[in-house]
Amino acid sequence: NYATGINTVKDGTLQIALKKYTLEEAIQLAVQHNPTYAVAKDRVEVSKSEVAISKLNEKPIVGLKASMGSRNGYLPAISDPRFNYNAGIGFSFPLFNGGKTKQQIKIQEHNLSLTETNVSSLLSELEKDITAALIDIESNEKRIKNAATQIEQAALAQKLSVSKLKNGTATPLEITSTNADYQRALLNQLQYQFQLCNAQLELIKLTGINLID
Incomplete structure (x- = not known):
């Protein structure tokens, strides 16, 4: 139509096929599939093994x-x-080792504590980021629906102004105004769809999930 040649924006133009997840489901997926969290958990297991091996040196x-x-x-x-x-x-x-074994165990237990703290901190960050992504997804889905209503209203106003112009009861300026309102409504919908895609991609990154075919 006017200015862009776009009459309507089809549903799903900028949409990712993504299942709706609750916060609990998304966090569970992150625990299972997030690569950063998996690496942090592996480091904890490695630290535990190092402590266990060092303790064997005391026997x-x-x-x-x-x-x-x-x-x-x-x-x-x-x-x-x-x-x-x-x-x-x-x-x-091992009677006479100058306390080296005990010192080594102490250091490795400290490292284990640090890696466990890092995992807890990472999980808290994941929960916070996942919560934000889910909120963004929900809010932008609502905005897209509202934008669709605004597009319908703007399209009706556009048609009405064209009809009025044909009947001599409207001016070209009114046509320009209704066209601008319609284009603005389309742009708003596209912006919300873009924001929705960004939020969905962020959730995918955080949880490590795959896109639905």
Whole structure:
């Protein structure tokens, strides 16, 4: 139509096919699929393993050793090889290590605490960002519906002004005004659809979900 040649904006012009999620569902998805959160959780598991391994160094160690082979024989047949084997057991207890093991455990437990705190902080940030994204999605969906109503009203006003112009009861200025109102309503709808897409993409990024085919 006037200025742009656009008569209507079809539903879904700037829309992503995305299931509606509650806050609880979205957070659960983020816990399962958000890559940043997954890396943070992996770091916690690594830290736990490091602490467990360090604590093993405080415990006694029992080792078994065995070997077999051949050796020279006895006189007078010294060149005749004889079967030979050796076996033994070793035992060590970390009594004198200068407290290095305990210090190492303390450091790694501190690192574990930091990684766990980071996971908790990250989860709080995810919850806050997901909440904001869901609010943006809902508000822009409402705005799009309201904009559709405004487009219908502006289109009717546009048709009425054209009819009045044909009957000689309207001026070209009125036509220009109603056309401008109609274009403004279309632009508002497109802006809200764009904002909705941004909010949906943000939710997708936060939760790690896939788009619906």
